[in-house]
Amino acid sequence: MSTLEKLSNIVSETAKSLSKKSGEFIEVGKLTLDAQKKQERIQEIYEEMGEYVYSRLKRGSYVTKEEVLTWIQQIHRLEEGIEDSEKMALRIRNIKHCQHCRIQLEKEDNYCPICGKYAG
Numbered sequence: 001m002s003t004l005e006k007l008s009n010i011v012s013e014t015a016k017s018l019s020k021k022s023g024e025f026i027e028v029g030k031l032t033l034d035a036q037k038k039q040e041r042i043q044e045i046y047e048e049m050g051e052y053v054y055s056r057l058k059r060g061s062y063v064t065k066e067e068v069l070t071w072i073q074q075i076h077r078l079e080e081g082i083e084d085s086e087k088m089a090l091r092i093r094n095i096k097h098c099q100h101c102r103i104q105l106e107k108e109d110n111y112c113p114i115c116g117k118y119a120g
């Protein structure tokens with residue numbers, strides 16, 4: 001297994017474990033960071049792909065889609081992971097929770113039933 005494949009497996013495993021925890025409270029910040037890391041990885045793959053394509057074309061040869069397919073698939077998986085993180089972040093933002101003790105509240109709760117702080 002190549003380093004690229006290993007990395008992409010780690011990324012998809014992370015996405016899977018994040019999905020499993022969808023019922024738990026996951027901080028939006030963590031999801032944003034996760035999406036940023038994936039975006040950075042996509043940039044790295046672009047660079048690797050670009051270098052490869054350039055070196056091939058420089059020697060006068062052509063590049064087929066098959067040659068760059070692994071990279072394309074990795075980028076696709078990363079893009080899907082970013083989309084998942086963004087969807088999850090949006091869902092968390094829509095869930096009302098106490099700013100103080102972070103428990104999930106009902107929409108109609110104006111005060112936290114645990115700490116009694118105003119929940120808005």
Ligand SMILES: [Zn+2]
Pocket residue numbers: 098099100101102103112113114115116117
């Ligand atoms: Zn509270």
